[in-house]
Amino acid sequence: MNTMQRIVKNMAALFTAHFIVAMVSLVLSIFIARVLGATIFGTYTFVLAFIAVFAVFSDMGYNTLLVREVARDKSQAGKYLNNVLSIRLALSLTILGLIAIIINVLGYPEDIKNIIYIFGIYTLVISFSDVFKVTFRAFEKMKYESYITILSNVVKVSLGLLILFLGYGLLEISLVFLLSGIFDLLISFLVCEKRFVKPRMELDTDFWKSTITSALPLGLLTMLGLICVKIDTLMLAMMKGVVVVGWYNAAYNLVLGFRPIPHIFMNALFPLMAHYYVSSEKSLRIGYERSFKYLFVLGLPIAAGISLLSGEIIFLIYGEQFSHSVVALRILAWDVLLLSICAPVSFMLVFMDRQNQMAIIVGVCALLNIVLNLALIPRFSYVGAGIATLTTESVLFVLYFYFVSKYSHKLPIYKIIVRPLVSCSVMVLCIHYCGELWLPARIASATILYFAVLYLIGGFDEKDKEMVGALISG
Numbered sequence: 288m289n290t291m292q293r294i295v296k297n298m299a300a301l302f303t304a305h306f307i308v309a310m311v312s313l314v315l316s317i318f319i320a321r322v323l324g325a326t327i328f329g330t331y332t333f334v335l336a337f338i339a340v341f342a343v344f345s346d347m348g349y350n351t352l353l354v355r356e357v358a359r360d361k362s363q364a365g366k367y368l369n370n371v372l373s374i375r376l377a378l379s380l381t382i383l384g385l386i387a388i389i390i391n392v393l394g395y396p397e398d399i400k401n402i403i404y405i406f407g408i409y410t411l412v413i414s415f416s417d418v419f420k421v422t423f424r425a426f427e428k429m430k431y432e433s434y435i436t437i438l439s440n441v442v443k444v445s446l447g448l449l450i451l452f453l454g455y456g457l458l459e460i461s462l463v464f465l466l467s468g469i470f471d472l473l474i475s476f477l478v479c480e481k482r483f484v485k486p487r488m489e490l491d492t493d494f495w496k497s498t499i500t501s502a503l504p505l506g507l508l509t510m511l512g513l514i515c516v517k518i519d520t521l522m523l524a525m526m527k528g529v530v531v532v533g534w535y536n537a538a539y540n541l542v543l544g545f546r547p548i549p550h551i552f553m554n555a556l557f558p559l560m561a562h563y564y565v566s567s568e569k570s571l572r573i574g575y576e577r578s579f580k581y582l583f584v585l586g587l588p589i590a591a592g593i594s595l596l597s598g599e600i601i602f603l604i605y606g607e608q609f610s611h612s613v614v615a616l617r618i619l620a621w622d623v624l625l626l627s628i629c630a631p632v633s634f635m636l637v638f639m640d641r642q643n644q645m646a647i648i649v650g651v652c653a654l655l656n657i658v659l660n661l662a663l664i665p666r667f668s669y670v671g672a673g674i675a676t677l678t679t680e681s682v683l684f685v686l687y688f689y690f691v692s693k694y695s696h697k698l699p700i701y702k703i704i705v706r707p708l709v710s711c712s713v714m715v716l717c718i719h720y721c722g723e724l725w726l727p728a729r730i731a732s733a734t735i736l737y738f739a740v741l742y743l744i745g746g747f748d749e750k751d752k753e754m755v756g757a758l759i760s761g
Contacts, residue, residue, distance in 0.1 A: 317605065340521070402461045409464045589623045651682075713740045
C-alpha cells in the first residue's frame with residue numbers, strides 16, 4: 288500500500304466512525320430534547336459543558352505529544368504510553384476532587400450533583416480510552432479507533448433510547464453514558480495490549496520533567512480552546528437560565544456534529560506530516576496547501592446550506608417548541624467553515640513546534656470570547672453568544688494564518704477559494720429556487736450541483752483525482 292492509499296484509508300476509517308457516531312449521537316440528543324423538553328435538555332447540555340471545562344485538564348497536551356513523538360520514533364511508544372497513563376491517573380483524581388468541591392460550594396440541587404458526578408466519571412474514563420486510541424493513531428492504524436468508537440457509541444445510544452422509551456430521565460441517561468465509557472475503555476485496552484504496546488503504569492520523573500515544556504503549551508491550547516467552545520453555554524446558564532441554554536444548544540449541537548471533521552482529516556495526516564517536518568519541507572508545504580483546499584471546499588457549502596435552511600432544519604428535527612433555535616443556527620452554521628480553515632493552519636503550527644505562540648493566541652481569543660459574551664449576552668441573549676463565537680473564531684484564524692505565513696509558507700488564498708465560492712453561489716441559487724422540493728432531495732441536489740460545477744470550472748486537478756483513485760482502489 289503506497290503513502291496516498293494509506294492516508295486515504297486512515298482518513299476513511301476516521302470519517303466513517305465520525306459519521307456513524309455523529310448520526311447516532313444526534314439521534315439521542317434529539318430524543319432527549321423532544322421527550323424531556325427544553326428545560327431538561329438545557330440541564331443536560333449545561334452539565335456536559337460544566338464537566339468538559341474540568342475534564343480538559345486530564346490531557347495537558349500529552350495526547351498530541353504522544354502522536355507526534357511516536358510517529359517520529361515508534362520505539363518510544365511504550366515509554367510515552369505508560370507514562371501518559373500515570374499522568375492521566377494523577378490528574379483525573381485531582382479533577383474529580385475539584386469537581387466535588389465546586390458543585391458543593393455552588394449549592395446545586397442533589398439530583399444535579401449526582402448527574403454531574405456520573406458524567407464526570409464517564410468523561411475521565413473516556414480520557415483513558417483516548418490514550419490508547421492516540422497510540423493506534425501514532426502507528427497509523429486508525430481502523431481500530433474507528434471500530435471501537437462506533438461500537439461503544441452504538442451501545443450508548445441504543446441503551447439511551449431504550450431508557451427514554453421506558454420513561455426514565457436524565458439520571459438514568461448519565462448511567463448509560465458511564466456504562467458505555469467503561470465498555471470503550473476495556474476494548475481499547477485489550478486492542479492496545481494485543482496489537483501494539485502492553486500498557487502498564489510507569490512513573491518516570493525524568494520523562495515528566497523533560498516533556499512538560501512541550502506538552503504544557505499543547506495542553507493549554509486544548510483547555511483554552513474548550514473554554515472558547517463551552518463558556519457561552521455556562522454564561523448563558525448563569526445569565527439567562529437553562530431554557531435559553533436548551534434553545535441555543537439545540538442549534539449548536541447540529542453544528543458541533545461537523546466540528547470533528549477537519550480534525551479527523553488532519554489527524555489522519557498528522558503522523559505523516561510530523562515526519563515531513565523533519566524530512567521534507569516541500570512535502571510539508573504541499574500537504575498544508577492540499578489540506579486547506581479540501582477543508583475549505585468541504586466547509587463552505589455545509590456552512591452556507593445550514594444557514595440558508597436553518598428554519599426548515601430546526602422544525603424538522605426538534606419541532607416548533609425550539610423555534611427560538613432558528614436564528615442561533617443561522618449564525619452558528621458559519622462556525623463550520625471557520626473551524627475547517629483553522630484546522631490545517633493550527634496543525635502546521637504544531638508541526639513547527641510553535642505551541643508556545645499558539646497558547647498565547649488561544650489565551651487572547653478565550654479572553655476575547657469571555658468579554659464579548661459578557662457584553663452581548665445580557666442584551667442579545669443566545670444570539671449574542673453566537674456572534675461572540677464567530678468573532679472569536681475569526682480572530683483565531685487570522686492570527687494563526689499570520690504566524691504560519693511568517694514562519695513557514697503563505698497560502699495562495701485567492702487561488703484556493705475563488706472556484707469554491709463560484710460553485711457555492713450556484714448551489715445557493717439552487718436551494719433558493721427549488722423551495723418546493725422535499726428538504727432531503729433539495730440538499731442532495733444542491734450538493735451534487737456544487738461538486739459538478741466545481742469540477743467543470745477546474746476546481747480539481749490531477750492530484751485530487753489521484754487521491755479519489757486511491758480511495759476507490761484502497
